[in-house]
Amino acid sequence: MVLRYHFYIFVNIYKLFTGNTMKRLFNIITLSLSLAFAQDAASVASVQFDGTGLSDLETKTIYNYFMGELEKASDNPIQAQESVDQAVATLDLVTADCYKKDCLAAAQEAVASNVLLAGTLKFAKNKYRVKVYKMDTSNPGKVKSYKIRYKGDTDGFITELEILAWKIMGKEVPGRLNAKRKPNQESLFEQIAENPWAQRGAVLAVAGLGASSYLKNTAGASESQKRIDDLKKNDPNNIGISAHESSRDGAKSTAMLSLGVTVGSLAYGYFTGVFSEE
Structure with a gap:
């Protein structure tokens, strides 16, 4: 019985390595290895920009210019746009416009890419704004x-966007693009006003003034209270008590208002992303 069993195993092994069975096995192994290497190969996936202030067609057209240069700048293959869009369609990145680390990581896992790009494109007051993560x-x-951030005609902005594609991939910008650049028409005031560091400075300055006023008026109210206590010890009916009470109450009101300004300015900076902007 044992000999018959061993003979059966030998026959099946022989069949496996001869004839059509061996060819099929070889093809299966080759296909499996090809798929494995294809999955491990480095790739870049880009999610179409979320547009605001532009039509869907305008957003897609501008995005295509970006992708055209991205393909030239990348050493690795770019995943098909349709496949990427389908893979992330139900994720928070798309449904909730979430560009936090967790949302981006989920999208990268869904497309199985080495590099994931996603971002926003906004147009308002003749000014284009793009942010790519x-x-x-x-x-x-x-x-x-x-x-x-670019103010000017569309051609000038598209050139800046094409240049950005090369910078994102860590490559030197081609001379043909640098030669096409048009000056940004933003005024100096606009550049300063929209500079993240200027915004942080303004918020912190207001918060600092509020905090300083709060401390000063709190100390003033405390000093007035001490004067009131001293006067009451010597003469409870002293006419100066009323004046110090008014001074104390005024200082307290100003202190609370200053505290509100401090907290409000810091809250504004936090919720508008002033402190988180890079």
């Missing part, structure tokens, strides 16, 4: 952002 498996857990 990048996640790279070579720098896990980190999100890098790139920004453009």
Whole structure:
């Protein structure tokens, strides 16, 4: 019985390595290895920009210019746009416009890419704004952002966007693009007003003034209270008590108002992203 069993195994092994069975096995192994290498190959996936102030067609057209240069700048293959859009369609990145690290990481996992790009495109008051977020498996857990703010005609903005594609991929910008650049028509005041550091400085300055006023008036109210206590010890009916009470109450009111300004300015900075902008 044992000999018959061993003979059966031998016959099946022989069949496996001869004839059509061996060819089929070889094809299966080759296909499996090809799929494995294809999955492991480095790739770049870009989610179409979320547009505001532009039609869907305008947003897509501008985005296509960006993708055209991205393909030239990337050493790795770019995933098909339709496949990427389908993979992330139900994720918070798209449904909730969430560009936090967790949302971007979920999208990168869904498309199985080494590099994921996603961002926003806004147009208002003749000014274009773009912010692109990048996640790279070579720098896990980190999100890098790139920004453009451009005031001028569409051609000038598209050139800046094409240049951005090369910068995102860490490549030197081609001379043909630098030669096409048009001056940004933003005024100096606009550049300062929209500079993240200027915004932070303004918020912190207001908060600082409020905090300083709060401390000063709190100390003043405390000093007035001491004067009131001293006067009451010597003469409860002293006419100066009323004046000090008015001074104390006024200082307290100003202190509370100053505290509100401090808290309000810091809250504004937090909820509008002034302190989180790069």
